Amino acid sequence: MQDDIATLRARDFWGSLVLTGLSLFFLWRTFDIPLWGENRAGVSSAQWYNSAAIVPLGIFSAMLVLSLILMVIAVRAGGARSALSRIGIGWDGAEALRFGAIAVILFFYIIGLVPRVDFIISSGLLITALTFGFYRGEPRRMILSALAVAICGAYALLRHLPQAEWRAHDDDVLALGIWLGLTLWAAMQAKGDRVLKALPVIAVVAPVLLVCAMAFGFRQNVPNRGGLIFAQIEYHYYVTLRPLWRP
Amino acid sequence: MDFVLTQLAGFGSAMSALIIDPLTYIYLIVSVFLGITFGALPGLTATLAVTILTGFFGNKVPLDYSLIALLGAYVGAIYGGSYPSILLNIPGTAASAATAMDGYPLAKAGRGGEALGLTTTASFIGTLIGTLALLIFVWLLLLLSQNIASPEKALLALFGILLSGTLMSEDLVVKGWISGLIGLAMAMVGLDPLLSEPRYTFDWSYMLSGFQVVPVLMGAFAVPQIMDGMRHMELGQVTELKGRIVPNLRQVRRYLPTISRSGVIGTGVGALPGVGEDVAGWVSYGVGKSVSREGDKFGKGSLEGLLSSETANNACIGGALIPLLVLGIPGSPPAAALMGAFKINNIIPGPTIDPEIILRVVAIMVLASLTMFVMGLFTARIFIKILQIPKVVFLPIVMVLTTIGSFSVGGGINDLYLMLGVGFVAYFMNLQKFPIAPLVIGVILGSLFDETFRRSLLISNGDLSVFVSRPVAAILLGLNLALIASQIPLAKRMFQRLKRKAVS
Numbered sequence: 089m090q091d092d093i094a095t096l097r098a099r100d101f102w103g104s105l106v107l108t109g110l111s112l113f114f115l116w117r118t119f120d121i122p123l124w125g126e127n128r129a130g131v132s133s134a135q136w137y138n139s140a141a142i143v144p145l146g147i148f149s150a151m152l153v154l155s156l157i158l159m160v161i162a163v164r165a166g167g168a169r170s171a172l173s174r175i176g177i178g179w180d181g182a183e184a185l186r187f188g189a190i191a192v193i194l195f196f197y198i199i200g201l202v203p204r205v206d207f208i209i210s211s212g213l214l215i216t217a218l219t220f221g222f223y224r225g226e227p228r229r230m231i232l233s234a235l236a237v238a239i240c241g242a243y244a245l246l247r248h249l250p251q252a253e254w255r256a257h258d259d260d261v262l263a264l265g266i267w268l269g270l271t272l273w274a275a276m277q278a279k280g281d282r283v284l285k286a287l288p289v290i291a292v293v294a295p296v297l298l299v300c301a302m303a304f305g306f307r308q309n310v311p312n313r314g315g316l317i318f319a320q321i322e323y324h325y326y327v328t329l330r331p332l333w334r335p
Numbered sequence: 336m337d338f339v340l341t342q343l344a345g346f347g348s349a350m351s352a353l354i355i356d357p358l359t360y361i362y363l364i365v366s367v368f369l370g371i372t373f374g375a376l377p378g379l380t381a382t383l384a385v386t387i388l389t390g391f392f393g394n395k396v397p398l399d400y401s402l403i404a405l406l407g408a409y410v411g412a413i414y415g416g417s418y419p420s421i422l423l424n425i426p427g428t429a430a431s432a433a434t435a436m437d438g439y440p441l442a443k444a445g446r447g448g449e450a451l452g453l454t455t456t457a458s459f460i461g462t463l464i465g466t467l468a469l470l471i472f473v474w475l476l477l478l479l480s481q482n483i484a485s486p487e488k489a490l491l492a493l494f495g496i497l498l499s500g501t502l503m504s505e506d507l508v509v510k511g512w513i514s515g516l517i518g519l520a521m522a523m524v525g526l527d528p529l530l531s532e533p534r535y536t537f538d539w540s541y542m543l544s545g546f547q548v549v550p551v552l553m554g555a556f557a558v559p560q561i562m563d564g565m566r567h568m569e570l571g572q573v574t575e576l577k578g579r580i581v582p583n584l585r586q587v588r589r590y591l592p593t594i595s596r597s598g599v600i601g602t603g604v605g606a607l608p609g610v611g612e613d614v615a616g617w618v619s620y621g622v623g624k625s626v627s628r629e630g631d632k633f634g635k636g637s638l639e640g641l642l643s644s645e646t647a648n649n650a651c652i653g654g655a656l657i658p659l660l661v662l663g664i665p666g667s668p669p670a671a672a673l674m675g676a677f678k679i680n681n682i683i684p685g686p687t688i689d690p691e692i693i694l695r696v697v698a699i700m701v702l703a704s705l706t707m708f709v710m711g712l713f714t715a716r717i718f719i720k721i722l723q724i725p726k727v728v729f730l731p732i733v734m735v736l737t738t739i740g741s742f743s744v745g746g747g748i749n750d751l752y753l754m755l756g757v758g759f760v761a762y763f764m765n766l767q768k769f770p771i772a773p774l775v776i777g778v779i780l781g782s783l784f785d786e787t788f789r790r791s792l793l794i795s796n797g798d799l800s801v802f803v804s805r806p807v808a809a810i811l812l813g814l815n816l817a818l819i820a821s822q823i824p825l826a827k828r829m830f831q832r833l834k835r836k837a838v839s
Contacts, residue, residue: 096506099767107513114520114535121534137797140532143785144523151516154509161507190562191759194734198755202738203748211735218731222565283728294732298739306395308743311751 097167104159111152118144185227189234193217196241204244204254205263206315211295213237213267219287220274229277236270260316267291296321342470349694353399353702362403367706370411374418375718377425378564378726379733381412381612382772385672386552387733389679390740398680398692403699405676409669410703413612413648414458414711418718421450421641422574430612430651433620433644439574440636448578449586453638454645455711456582457594461646462704464598465605465653469660470697472606476661477693480686486802488662489788490811491608492780495664496773497818499609503770508822510769518777519784521546528786529793541749548675548779549744550754555775556672557737558758559765564726580715593623593639594646601647605654609776611667612648612655619647653700660684660693664780668772674779679744 121141136142162168179187193214201210214237221233244259271288278284299318303310304325313322353359366388373384385405392404416431421438434454441450483491496519500511524535525545536542587594597619604615623643624633633640655666656673663685665671677684682692741754761771795801803809820826 096768100507103767103769117535121532135797137792138529138789140527140530140534142792143788144520144534147516147519147523151513151520154513154516157509158507158513161509186566187562190565194558194562194755194758197734198738198751202742202751207739211738214734215731218565218734219727223725223727225566283725290728290732295735298735302391302739302743306391306743308395310739311742311748 094166094170097162097165098170098173099167100158100162101167101171104155104162107155108152108159111148111155115145115148115152118148182227185230186222186225189221189230190218192234193221193237196237196245200241200243200245201237201263202311203251204248204256204259205240205312206260206317206319207299207311208292208295208317209260209263209267209315210240211298212291213240213263213270215291215294216267216270216274216287219290220270220277220284223283232273233270236266240266254312255314257316264316300325338474342474345690345694346470346697349691349698350701353403353695353698358400359403359702362400363407363702363706364710366404366407367411367703367710370408370413371415371418371707371710371718372411372721373408374412374415374427374431375722376724376726376729377419377423377427378560378730379412380428380556380560381409381416381430382556382668382672383560383733384408384412385669386549386556386675387736387740389672389676390549390553390737390744392676395743398682399695401676401680402696403703405673406696406699407703407706409652409673410462410649410700410707411710412669413652414455414645414707415718416648417451417454417458417645418715419722421447421454422576422719422722428612430616430648431644432613433616434641434648436620436634436644437637437640440634441638441641442574442576444636445577446636447574447576448580449582450638450641451576451715452580452582452712453586453590453642455580455708455715456587457590457597457642457646458649458711459704459708460594461598461601461649462652462700462707464595464646465602465650465656466697466700466704467653468602468606468650469653469656469693469700473657473660473693476657477686477688477690480661483662483686483807484791484805485787485794486791486805486808487811489784489791490802490808490815491662491664492784492787494811494815494818495608495658495780496777496784497815498607499776500770500773501818501822502607502610502614503772504768505770506768510767511773514764514769514771515773515777518774518779519781521551521774521778522781523785528782529789541747545782546753546778547745547750548678550741550750551757551778552672552675552775553737553741554754554757555761555771556668557733558755559762559771561730561734561737562758562762563765564730566726576716576719581712590638590642593627593642596626597623597643597646598650601650602654604647605651605666606657608658608662608664608666609772611669611772612651615651615654616644616648620644649704656696656700660688660696661686663783665776668775671772671775671779678779 118141123136123139123141197210197214217233217237221230240263243262248254248256248259274284274287299310302308370384373379374381385408388404388408392401412428413430416426416428417434419425419427420431420435421442424435424439426432426435438450496515497512500515501508504511525543527534533543600619600622601615604610604618620640620643623639624630627639629637629639651667655670658664658666659670659674663683665674674684738751741750764771791801802812
């Protein structure tokens with residue numbers, strides 16, 4: 089309990105430093121907004137009490153004061169002294185690896201894969217990587233899963249950075265290949281484990297159902313409509329299936 | 336009397352319109368089932384259920400069905416949290432934390448069926464009490480709120496954020512307030528509501544329209560939950576369910592005073608802006624412990640203890656909808672998600688809300704609680720099976736749901752970047768015990784506060800006395816100041832000295 093409080097106060101010390109810095113930065117940015125009835129292109133802007141800067145000024149000033157109060161509380165409780173110690177950081181190697189692997193997977197999924205790779209493939213890969221990687225808490229599996237998503241995401245991101253290139257399919261093929269490879273590896277490791285055995289089915293069915301419900305049920309936009317698999321589903325839905333009930 | 340009859344007639348016609356529509360039942364059954372499932376799975380919360388469904392149903396189906404889906408999930412999820420509390424000793428949602436204190440000992444003593452049955456009944460009655468309060472008080476408050484102008488609205492929004500920050504903080508109150516301020520600061524991004532002056536846009540056109548509510552909600556509630564939940568955890572053995580679930584009437588009648596008291600407490604706590612079901616559960620549990628004849632048995636398997644928290648957390652739902660519908664200030668974190676759904680449907684909760692919508696909300700709440708009651712009594716064993724699914728299986732699916740839901744509301748990739756950014760920040764805030772609910776409430780109320788605060792100053796030509804010259808504004812200003820002063824050590828000491836003097 090004492091250790092928890094010590095960790096918390098050390099983190100509060102870091103937190104208060106970050107918050108103080110952010111408050112000062114945004115206070116400085118706030119002065120870009122006309123406050124005292126300045127003229128812009130010969131037009132007088134509002135009075136101080138109607139300025140767009142007045143509320144943000146209050147918010148960031150209050151945040152600065154509260155950050156300083158938090159810093160005082162943290163320093164008084166010994167947070168500054170233990171800020172760089174093991175207690176202060178409060179994370180061991182295993183937790184850092186777990187967080188790092190998840191952060192890498194989510195980052196490359198959202199930033200690299202979702203905009204550029206077929207949604208079914210990228211989501212299937214995500215489900216396989218997260219479930220296989222974190223199911224038993226084994227560090228090797230976490231690293232392997234994070235690597236699988238990072239390779240696909242980094243390739244898509246670097247190879248097709250501008251939006252004009254998002255329709256290309258080479259990243260879809262790479263992601264599909266790595267997804268299949270990871271699935272096979274997971275199946276080999278399953279050894280009678282029900283969760284890992286069911287994983288390929290879940291990884292395929294869940295994204296297919298969700299994307300089809302969203303696109304055809306709710307008629308909403310879905311990420312990467314021209315993706316390798318979804319484009320085929322969409323084509324056959326409108327050309328082959330839909331004429332059956334709406335000729 | 337006329338008022339009551341008019342109310343009942345309006346409620347009757349809203350109810351009959353829902354009952355004759357077959358689609359109502361499909362939405363009700365699916366949403367309540369999903370809600371109970373979300374509540375029953377430890378690691379998923381009621382707020383997450385409402386947030387994710389907002390992404391799916393928010394603006395894609397007619398408002399009536401959207402409301403059925405969201406309210407059904409809300410009612411179901413708050414109730415569903417009781418399953419793991421009773422059978423696993425792990426609260427499914429924060430709202431059910433107090434339930435585990437007595438629920439698990441009861442299940443271990445072979446009274447799990449009885450505990451679940453009574454919990455289901457109490458949750459049902461609790462929801463009805465909250466809904467009744469919603470039907471009655473919302474109208475009285477709506478009449479009063481016609482006199483509420485910009486100064487009162489600004490102070491009320493501030494009060495909601497401060498109160499939420501004060502009551503939702505696990506650690507230091509200052510963290511809750513900082514969290515609220517971060518939310519307010521996020522709401523300042525984009526074109527300002529009065530002069531269309533760009534603020535903190537960094538020359539990025541996406542930022543001109545400000546932060547969208549749904550990606551912020553998804554990021555704040557879903558992403559940290561996924562990041563924190565993805566760890567190996569051996570679920571304890573689910574305690575075998577013994578005894579019949581359907582409760583006998585005599586027992587229900589015996590505990591009716593406890594249920595009624597807890598229902599009233601839950602509704603009252605829910606009506607406080609920004610305070611959620613977990614606080615309602617604990618407050619009611621605390622009151623129950625001090626007034627009950629079997630108070631010494633609380634925590635050791637007392638049915639009264641169990642019912643105190645479970646009735647209150649469900650009653651809180653109706654209470655939380657009162658400030659949301661009357662003032663546009665969410666009464667709890669799931670209500671904040673609900674407000675997001677209203678916003679994307681271009682409905683502005685507050686004094687100008689269409690009264691028909693309130694009546695429909697009440698009718699939906701009654702139907703949702705009835706569906707929850709029937710499902711809880713007759714399909715409990717399905718939910719017990721669902722309890723055994725490991726977190727690492729369903730959380731990745733939740734991530735996919737979150738992504739597609741967030742994308743479809745705004746239709747842009749930038750919303751996903753926003754969701755991820757907010758998610759990482761919220762994860763670290765969680766780690767440092769900064770509550771997330773005040774942040775979300777700050778984001779939602781930020782533009783209201785900004786607009787009404789500046790409008791007040793504009794109409795008074797910058798005269799700050801506009802916040803004290805109106806009676807309601809003066810009271811609200813006093814409440815805000817008292818709330819702040821109550822956390823200042825010097826003021827606390829003075830108050831204690833005064834109290835001691837008064838006693839002696």
